[in-house]
Amino acid sequence: xxxTLDATLGARGFDVSLAVGPGETVAILGPNGAGKSTLxxxxxxxxxxxAGRASIGGRxxxxxxxxxxxxxxxxxxxxxxxxxxxxxxxxxxxxxxVAFGPRSAGASRSAxxxxxxxxxxxxxxxxxxxxxPGELSGGQAQRVAxxxxxxxxxxxxxxxxxMAALDIHAAPMLRRLLRHVLAGRRAIIVTHDVLDAxxxxxxxxxxxxxxxxxxxxxxxxxxxxxxxxxxxLAGLNLVTGTITAEGIRTAAGQLFAGQHDDVPGPLTTGPxxxxxxxxxxxxxSAVSVFLSxxxxxxxxxxxxxxxxxxxxxxxxxxxxGELSADITPAASADLGLVxxxxxxxxxxxxxxxxxxx
Amino acid sequence: MDHANNSAYQAIPRWVYALAAAGGLFVLLPLAAMVxxxxxxxxxxxxxxxxxxxxxxxxxxxxxxxxxxxxxFGVPLxxxxxxxxxxxxxxxRAFVLLPLVLPPVVGGIALLYTFGRQGLLGKSLEIAGIQxxxxxxxxxxxxxxxxxxxxxxxxEGALRTAGTxxxAVAATLGARPTTVLRRVTxxxxxxxxxxxxxxxxxxxxxxxxxxLTFAGSLQGVTRTLPLEIYLQRETDADAAVALxxxxxxxxxxxxxxxxRRGRAWIPAEAAQ
Numbered sequence: 001x002x003x004t005l006d007a008t009l010g011a012r013g014f015d016v017s018l019a020v021g022p023g024e025t026v027a028i029l030g031p032n033g034a035g036k037s038t039l040x041x042x043x044x045x046x047x048x049x050x051a052g053r054a055s056i057g058g059r060x061x062x063x064x065x066x067x068x069x070x071x072x073x074x075x076x077x078x079x080x081x082x083x084x085x086x087x088x089x090x091x092x093x094x095x096x097x098v099a100f101g102p103r104s105a106g107a108s109r110s111a112x113x114x115x116x117x118x119x120x121x122x123x124x125x126x127x128x129x130x131x132x133p134g135e136l137s138g139g140q141a142q143r144v145a146x147x148x149x150x151x152x153x154x155x156x157x158x159x160x161x162x163m164a165a166l167d168i169h170a171a172p173m174l175r176r177l178l179r180h181v182l183a184g185r186r187a188i189i190v191t192h193d194v195l196d197a198x199x200x201x202x203x204x205x206x207x208x209x210x211x212x213x214x215x216x217x218x219x220x221x222x223x224x225x226x227x228x229x230x231x232x233l234a235g236l237n238l239v240t241g242t243i244t245a246e247g248i249r250t251a252a253g254q255l256f257a258g259q260h261d262d263v264p265g266p267l268t269t270g271p272x273x274x275x276x277x278x279x280x281x282x283x284x285s286a287v288s289v290f291l292s293x294x295x296x297x298x299x300x301x302x303x304x305x306x307x308x309x310x311x312x313x314x315x316x317x318x319x320x321g322e323l324s325a326d327i328t329p330a331a332s333a334d335l336g337l338v339x340x341x342x343x344x345x346x347x348x349x350x351x352x353x354x355x356x357x
Numbered sequence: 358m359d360h361a362n363n364s365a366y367q368a369i370p371r372w373v374y375a376l377a378a379a380g381g382l383f384v385l386l387p388l389a390a391m392v393x394x395x396x397x398x399x400x401x402x403x404x405x406x407x408x409x410x411x412x413x414x415x416x417x418x419x420x421x422x423x424x425x426x427x428x429x430f431g432v433p434l435x436x437x438x439x440x441x442x443x444x445x446x447x448x449x450r451a452f453v454l455l456p457l458v459l460p461p462v463v464g465g466i467a468l469l470y471t472f473g474r475q476g477l478l479g480k481s482l483e484i485a486g487i488q489x490x491x492x493x494x495x496x497x498x499x500x501x502x503x504x505x506x507x508x509x510x511x512x513e514g515a516l517r518t519a520g521t522x523x524x525a526v527a528a529t530l531g532a533r534p535t536t537v538l539r540r541v542t543x544x545x546x547x548x549x550x551x552x553x554x555x556x557x558x559x560x561x562x563x564x565x566x567x568x569l570t571f572a573g574s575l576q577g578v579t580r581t582l583p584l585e586i587y588l589q590r591e592t593d594a595d596a597a598v599a600l601x602x603x604x605x606x607x608x609x610x611x612x613x614x615x616x617r618r619g620r621a622w623i624p625a626e627a628a629q
Binding site: 044045046073074075076077078079080081083085087089090091092100101104105148149152158 | 522523525526527528529530531532533534536537540541544545547
């Protein structure tokens with residue numbers, strides 16, 4: 001009963017293959033324009049790829065390219081789509097919106113409304129049943145939209161940034177709700193938010209430029225990121241290079257000393273070996289900022305040019321290109337930091353994790 | 358003029374108002390001039406004469422039938438033009454809109470050479486025992502020919518504004534294309550469909566040239582109100598003016614009704 005997809009779209013440089021097991025929720029992370037919405041449209045049948053195949057438990061969704069051709073229309077796929085906007089049908093009440101799926105599947109008016117009431121109750125929206133979508137707030141409308149998608153009893157639920165259009169108060173509530181309804185349900189959720197991935201997904205897939213750059217269990221990917229995008233999401237600094245005995249050497253020749261982190265995970269093939277591709281990962285809180293070069297115990301010290309200073313919690317985040325450091329506002333003021341200034345980033349080797357990319 | 362106007366700033370220069378007023382007058386003044394010429398003491402007898410009532414009844418019946426035909430063929434045409442993707446789509450749109458700019462008499466001639474006794478289809482229809490030219494059916498066809506573009510244009514615009522997002526969601530919820538059309542697309546564009554139908558009705562009501570050419574002017578069969586007015590103008594100017602006023606009143610009523618219709622959900626709430 002696994003969902004498998006293998007699709008290419010030449011014009012968009014899109015080439016993705018993935019699988020989602022029964023009851024598994026997969027989060028798709030990636031920068032804007034990475035092809036996340038393309039992926040959703042391809043799965044839902046709203047966009048036809050150039051080539052590839054997809055199936056759910058042996059049932060073919062599409063098969064394109066040389067050889068046999070097959071195309072299952074969107075309404076026969078069992079892949080309900082929940083988008084950024086709730087897109088509730090404006091001429092129907094909340095109840096009839098939720099009843100739309102069962103009704104389309106052939107249920108009687110009363111039976112479909114019964115199903116609708118069940119799902120409205122499930123999302124805490126039963127009191128809104130008789131309202132028109134125009135009378136609902138953004139958060140309420142999105143809850144009703146969740147109920148509508150679930151009432152269609154999809155084999156695969158597609159959530160395309162469902163929290164993106166909500167205000168900061170409505171989003172946490174919907175996230176809790178999704179956590180509740182997604183448990184044990186097969187779903188793909190596209191998101192920008194690392195919190196969504198942590199709370200809702202069993203596994204994450206990082207999509208960049210139409211290709212999967214990283215995938216694995218959520219905690220694994222966020223704890224030991226291999227792509228710069230995943231590291232950014234996890235709030236970590238990431239430097240790529242070649243593994244050496246002490247750490248890694250970047251393409252520019254800079255050496256990063258660190259701890260070889262050989263805890264075998266599902267994706268690590270073995271201990272890091274010198275000469276292979278690797279990454280050095282360290283949190284911004286491990287970075288100190290000095291005006292002159294610091295020496296002493298094993299540490300990395302190198303000059304950088306500050307590009308930005310921004311508040312980060314009760315700290316100041318000092319950005320220098322791809323790297324960042326978190327220091328106290330007092331320290332920042334003492335050093336007189338301003339963008340454009342050249343300073344030294346100093347990182348204790350013990351706080352840098354080195355592992356194969 | 359200085360009392361507070363709390364509405365938002367409007368960037369309309371004063372001279373635009375002056376030109377707009379002139380434009381409005383250009384439409385209203387002839388109507389007023391006509392009303393001034395109405396022979397009020399004789400008004401009721403004039404519009405309730407046999408010939409007048411017959412013509413009015415025929416006009417309303419044929420216009421209703423034309424509007425129905427416009428909906429039956431215009432809705433699919435608008436859907437295909439707004440949503441479909443096929444070669445020759447732009448050409449099809451241009452030809453569907455042609456009656457908007459064609460002199461109606463040309464349309465009448467074209468219809469005559471299609472459905473007339475010696476026409477393209479007329480010959481076969483004649484053999485089947487069906488005669489269309491110079492019948493009430495011909496009136497309906499002539500009116501449909503000129504009124505169809507109004508419905509298509511208005512509905513195609515509404516369809517494009519509504520977009521396909523709701524339809525896509527409906528499909529992923531398991532609705533077949535026919536169900537999507539019936540339960541999502543049509544309800545979403547209902548205001549556009551209604552105003553298109555009203556425009557078609559109004560255009561049918563006023564149709565003259567194509568009707569005269571293709572259907573003739575036979576009292577009770579093909580002589581609609583505009584034809585009756587034109588005929589009366591030769592002999593009885595008072596009757597022509599009185600009937601014209603009736604036609605104006607019906608048109609105002611129809612257009613007024615369609616604009617009073619609340620646009621219940623399109624588009625502000627739909628955009629949420």
